[in-house]
Every structure is written in C-alpha cells, then in structure tokens.
Amino acid sequence: MIYANVVNMKSEEFELRDPTKSHENAEQLILNIAQNNCRESYKLLFTQFAPKIKSFMIGQGAKANEAEDIAQDAMLKVWRKAQLFDPKKAKASTWIFTIARNLQIDTIRKQKRQDRFNNEIQAESYEADTSEKMISEQSASQVKEVIKQLPQEQLQVLKLSFYEDLSHSQIAQSLSIPVGTVKSRLRLALGRLKAVKSIFGEF
Amino acid sequence: MNPQAIAHHLDDEIIWDFVCHKLEFGENLIVRTHISLCAECAKTLAVFEAAGGELLNDINGIEMNDDALDLALARIELKDVEIPKAKPSKSEAFGFDLPATLSGIEIKNRHFLGPNVWIAPIEEGKNKSQTYLLWIKGGQDILPHTHTKREMTLVLSGGFKDGDNSYNAGDFVVCDDSISHAPIMLADEDCLCLVYQDGPIKPQTILGHLLKPFARI
Numbered sequence: 001m002i003y004a005n006v007v008n009m010k011s012e013e014f015e016l017r018d019p020t021k022s023h024e025n026a027e028q029l030i031l032n033i034a035q036n037n038c039r040e041s042y043k044l045l046f047t048q049f050a051p052k053i054k055s056f057m058i059g060q061g062a063k064a065n066e067a068e069d070i071a072q073d074a075m076l077k078v079w080r081k082a083q084l085f086d087p088k089k090a091k092a093s094t095w096i097f098t099i100a101r102n103l104q105i106d107t108i109r110k111q112k113r114q115d116r117f118n119n120e121i122q123a124e125s126y127e128a129d130t131s132e133k134m135i136s137e138q139s140a141s142q143v144k145e146v147i148k149q150l151p152q153e154q155l156q157v158l159k160l161s162f163y164e165d166l167s168h169s170q171i172a173q174s175l176s177i178p179v180g181t182v183k184s185r186l187r188l189a190l191g192r193l194k195a196v197k198s199i200f201g202e203f
Numbered sequence: 204m205n206p207q208a209i210a211h212h213l214d215d216e217i218i219w220d221f222v223c224h225k226l227e228f229g230e231n232l233i234v235r236t237h238i239s240l241c242a243e244c245a246k247t248l249a250v251f252e253a254a255g256g257e258l259l260n261d262i263n264g265i266e267m268n269d270d271a272l273d274l275a276l277a278r279i280e281l282k283d284v285e286i287p288k289a290k291p292s293k294s295e296a297f298g299f300d301l302p303a304t305l306s307g308i309e310i311k312n313r314h315f316l317g318p319n320v321w322i323a324p325i326e327e328g329k330n331k332s333q334t335y336l337l338w339i340k341g342g343q344d345i346l347p348h349t350h351t352k353r354e355m356t357l358v359l360s361g362g363f364k365d366g367d368n369s370y371n372a373g374d375f376v377v378c379d380d381s382i383s384h385a386p387i388m389l390a391d392e393d394c395l396c397l398v399y400q401d402g403p404i405k406p407q408t409i410l411g412h413l414l415k416p417f418a419r420i
Contacts, residue, residue, distance in 0.1 A: 039276065046275050051264025058265060060224065068268060072275060079279045094256025101224060101255075143253040162223050162258050183216070190215040193254050197246050 026092035027085075034082040046075050049093075053100045060104065061165040074100040091140045142196045154189040157182055209241045211374035215251075218244065222251045228326055229334030229399035233357045233375070236304040236397060240373045296323055297338040299360050299395050310336065319343040332401045339363075342390040351402035354378045361394030363387060 026048060032041035050071040057067035077099050085095055150158065160171045168186075172179040213234060220226050221234045238244050268274075294301040296310055313323040319340035326334040339345070341361065355377050362371035363386040370376055370386075378384075388394055 039279070042279060043272065043276070046272060050267050050271065050275070052259055052262050054267060055262050055265040056259055059262075064265075067265075068271070071267065072271065072278070075275055076278050080283050091253065091256055093260040094253050097256045097259045098252060100259075101222075104224065139250070140253045140256075143250060144257050147254060147257050158254075159258060161219065161225075162255065163262065165225075167225075186216065186219070190219055190251070193250055194215060194247055197250050 026096075027087040030078065030082050030085045030092055030095075031087065033079060034085060042075075042079055045078065045092075049078075049096050050075050053096070056100070056163065057104060059163040059165065062104075070100060070103055074103050077103065094140065139196055143193060146192050146196060150189055150192065154185045154192075157185040158189045161186060208371060209243070209373040211368070211370060211376055212241065213237055213244045213247075213375055214377070215247065217377070218247050219251055222248070222255050227328050227332060227399070227401075229328060229332060230355055232304070232308070232325075232334060233355050233397055233399055236302050236359075237357050237373070237375045239302060239304045296336050297321070297393075297395055301359065305397070313338070320345075330401065332399065334397075334399045337394075337396045337398050339388050339394045339396075341388055341392045341394065343388050345386050345388065351400045352380055354398065354400040357397045359395045359397055361392040362389050363394060364389075 029041040029045045032038035053071040054067045311324045321338045323336040365386045
C-alpha cells in the first residue's frame with residue numbers, strides 16, 4: 001500500500017501548524033459567525049487568515065495593495081457566506097482558500113478586461129466549490145499527514161508550484177535541477193496526495 | 204451522459220495547475236467542464252484543494268495595513284447589496300445543449316473547416332492560442348495530423364477511435380506535437396468537442412495538404 005510507505009518517510013524540517021493549538025478553532029469561529037453574527041469571532045478569523053491570503057496573493061504576483069484588497073474582499077465573503085460553510089465537508093482553511101482563489105480569478109480577469117467572458121461562470125463555480133465537492137474531516141487530516149510526511153525535495157517543489165507564480169522551468173532554474181526532475185517530484189507528491197482518495201474511497 | 208463511462212481522465216498535474224490557478228482561460232474551461240461531468244476527477248480536485256488549504260494555513264502571513272481590521276469590521280456592517288445575478292441561459296451549439304459550465308459563454312459564429320467539419324470559436328488567447336467547439340459529422344474521416352505544442356480536447360457528444368483507444372462523451376485527451384494520428388469518427392453519431400490549443404489552428408499538416416486532392420477535402 002502506497003500510504004504505508006508515505007508514513008514511514010519522515011521529514012523533520014517541515015511542520016504544519018495546527019490552528020487549534022495556537023488559535024481558536026477556525027471552523028468554530030465560522031460557525032459562530034453563521035449562527036450569531038459573532039463579531040469577536042470574525043476579528044479572530046480575520047487576524048488569522050487575512051495576512052495569509054495577502055501573502056499568498058503576493059506570491060501569485062499581485063501588488064501589495066491588490067493583495068490587501070483581495071484579502072479584505074475574501075474575508076468579507078467569508079462573513080457573508082458563513083451559513084454555507086459545513087465543517088463536515090471542508091476545513092476552514094480549504095474553504096477560505098477556494099473563496100480567495102475564486103476572487104483572485106475574478107479580479108485578475110477584470111484587470112485583463114476579460115469580463116466579457118461572463119462572471120456568472122465564476123459565481124456558479126463558487127457555489128459548487130463551497131457546497132459539494134469537499135472532502136471529509138477524516139480525509140482532510142490524512143491530506144495534512146501526507147504533506148507532513150512528504151520527502152523534503154517533493155514538498156519543496158509542491159510549495160513552489162503552489163505559492164509562487166512560476167512555471168516548471170522557472171522552478172527548475174531556481175533550484176538548479178532539470179525540468180524533468182521538477183516534473184517527476186511534483187508527480188510523486190501529487191500521487192501520494194491522491195492516494196488519500198483511494199484509501200478512503202468515499203468522502 | 205453516463206459519468207461511469209468516462210474512461211479518459213485529467214492528469215494529476217493538470218488538476219494541480221487548476222488548483223494553483225495556472226491554466227489559460229480555455230484550459231480552465233475544459234478542466235472545469237470535465238470535472239463537472241466526472242466524479243473521479245472531482246474527488247482528486249477535492250483532495251488537491253484540501254492540500255491547498257493546508258499549504259495556505261502553513262504560509263507565513265504578511266501584515267495587513269494598520270487600519271485593516273477596522274475597515275473589515277466596518278464593511279461587515281454594510282448591507283450586502285449585491286444584485287443577484289440572473290442564471291445564465293443554457294448555451295447551445297450545433298444543436299447540442301452544452302454543459303452548465305459553458306452556460307453564458309460567448310460562442311462566435313461557426314465557420315467551415317472542411318467538408319463535414321465546422322468550428323465555432325470561443326476565444327483567442329495569449330500567443331494565438333485558440334479555444335473552440337469542433338463539430339464533425341459522424342463517419343467523417345480525419346486526415347493524419349499533428350498538433351501544436353499542447354492541445355486539450357474534451358468530448359461533449361459522440362466520439363471517435365484513435366488507434367486502440369475509444370473516446371466518448373466526457374472523455375478528456377491531451378496531445379502534443381510528438382503525436383501524429385488519424386482519429387476515426389463514430390459512424391452513426393455526430394461528434395462535438397471542446398478544444399484548446401496553444402497555437403493557431405492548422406487544420407491540416409503539409410501531409411494533409413498533399414493528400415487533399417485524393418481525399419475529397
């Protein structure tokens with residue numbers, strides 16, 4: 001079984017932060033907002049996630065002020081759509097990430113004056129992304145575990161492809177390794193993540 | 204369409220590029236449409252998005268402006284005045300109803316590519332990349348041809364055989380310039396595909412042009 005190999009491969013340099021240890025549980029904060037319009041919870045959630053969204057957007061090539069705006073808009077959307085959040089279907093970070101990413105697509109598209117291509121497509125995908133195709137809490141913690149156990153070299157490529165707006169050949173250049181190596185490391189990492197799907201079958 | 208019958212899926216790398224927001228508009232459209240039709244790839248996407256969520260959680264934040272929290276708290280007091288958008292009407296092309304992911308997409312007038320082969324352009328993107336709907340009459344032979352650097356095809360209706368492989372509604376296929384092939388269309392069903400290619404359309408290769416007089420094209 002692939003997964004057994006994965007857990008045996010320790011990577012010590014990398015540790016995912018557990019939001020439940022250092023912060024209020026993010027899922028609970030969103031539920032508080034949904035149930036009571038809880039402003040205190042929103043403050044905590046904003047403080048926790050807005051700087052991360054900003055940082056992610058800057059990595060994707062946004063200017064600081066654009067990234068700040070996307071972070072603001074994404075968090076506002078979190079407030080307004082909190083009722084749609086279902087902790088059984090998604091972790092808070094995944095839900096917020098898909099909201100931010102879809103906003104980013106909208107924003108970039110508007111900048112490129114490509115909005116003739118119908119913003120409804122994005123609206124629809126937003127609903128789809130936030131309602132159905134999410135994975136269970138159990139699978140989500142497996143995903144976290146797989147990332148934690150990835151060999152450092154695979155994690156590095158996975159992170160660079162995610163955080164930075166870089167092509168495979170740019171990643172290869174920045175690490176001074178052949179493009180083929182970048183592709184094979186990424187493929188291996190994705191294969192390990194995907195194994196979560198086959199272990200649990202149904203989400 | 205029977206989702207179980209989908210035999211040709213998206214590569215992991217393509218789904219990851221979708222998560223990381225690295226695809227061109229046409230590629231994005233094809234990936235989004237395939238995922239809406241394919242439970243298997245939708246699950247892979249869910250896993251990869253969960254990975255994205257974990258990586259986002261792990262990122263070192265960059266401090267927001269000093270007044271960011273005040274601004275955020277003020278904004279949530281504003282009424283949500285977003286005007287609900289009308290549900291886009293179902294799109295149709297060549298007599299086929301298109302999947303919901305293509306609703307409202309602007310499809311330009313179709314034009315003739317060859318006997319029994321028509322295309323309806325959707326977008327010309329960076330570096331003359333093309334996104335279009337391709338319609339081929341059932342039973343029409345396709346001349347041997349190669350591809351631009353990267354070409355993605357999603358079968359929306361009908362199907363074709365290519366060597367030992369059969370491609371039917373919902374199936375995804377990606378080709379590059381190393382592949383030369385001559386797909387055989389199903390005899391009894393017209394075929395509609397959504398295609399993205401990263402260069403201008405070359406309907407036939409030099410070989411195709413040479414064969415033209417002999418092939419009734």
